[in-house]
Amino acid sequence: MKKLNHKMRVLFSAKFLISILLPIALGAIAGMFTSQSVPEWYATLNRPSFNPPNWIFGPVWTTLYIIMGISLFLIWKQDVSKKRNFAILIFMIQLILNFGWSFIFFYFNMIGIALLEIVLLWFSIITMLVLFYKIKPIASYINIPYLLWVTFATVLNASYYLLNKN
Numbered sequence: 756m757k758k759l760n761h762k763m764r765v766l767f768s769a770k771f772l773i774s775i776l777l778p779i780a781l782g783a784i785a786g787m788f789t790s791q792s793v794p795e796w797y798a799t800l801n802r803p804s805f806n807p808p809n810w811i812f813g814p815v816w817t818t819l820y821i822i823m824g825i826s827l828f829l830i831w832k833q834d835v836s837k838k839r840n841f842a843i844l845i846f847m848i849q850l851i852l853n854f855g856w857s858f859i860f861f862y863f864n865m866i867g868i869a870l871l872e873i874v875l876l877w878f879s880i881i882t883m884l885v886l887f888y889k890i891k892p893i894a895s896y897i898n899i900p901y902l903l904w905v906t907f908a909t910v911l912n913a914s915y916y917l918l919n920k921n
Contacts, residue, residue: 767832774828778820781854786813789861796864803914819901823850829894830887842886849879853905866916873909880905 793809827846833839852875860869880902888895 770831771828774831775821775824777827778823778850779817781850782816782820785854785857786816789857792861792864797861800915801918803911803918805914806911815904819904822897822901826887826894826898829891833890838886839890842883842890845879845883845886849876849883852876852879860912866912866919870909870912870916873905873912877902877905877909 823846827843830839830842830846852872856869856872856876859865859872880898884895884898884902887898
């Protein structure tokens with residue numbers, strides 16, 4: 756019995772670490788590849804009046820990635836089921852869309868395509884929240900700041916598109 760408990764604790768710890776590190780790592784990778792565009796291309800764009808200072812994005816996204824990781828862990832530690840696995844799949848889809856947006860916007864400088872992509876991201880987050888709520892409501896609730904930030908980012912992306920379309 757003691758050996759089983761040890762194995763369960765190790766599995767529990769591994770799931771927790773993977774859940775937290777996955778979003779943070781993807782965010783860091785996206786940041787590394789796209790940061791060169793900030794002083795070069797991004798700085799030349801017409802900015803909306805409500806654009807936050809650049810320094811705010813790092814702390815906000817880091818916090819949101821940690822929250823996302825915690826919510827993934829809360830779902831992943833539940834008993835295996837089709838509902839749980841589908842919720843994790845939708846989490847992964849939204850995470851990939853989140854990761855891809857930075858490249859589309861900053862690396863490829865495609866503001867319009869990034870706008871379409873962030874709308875898909877927004878809908879995938881809503882879907883994730885609904886699925887998470889059905890399994891573990893707190894996993895959904897803690898992602899409300901993420902949804903709000905992506906809503907703001909969508910408006911910001913749309914504003915950049917309108918202010919800078921040729």
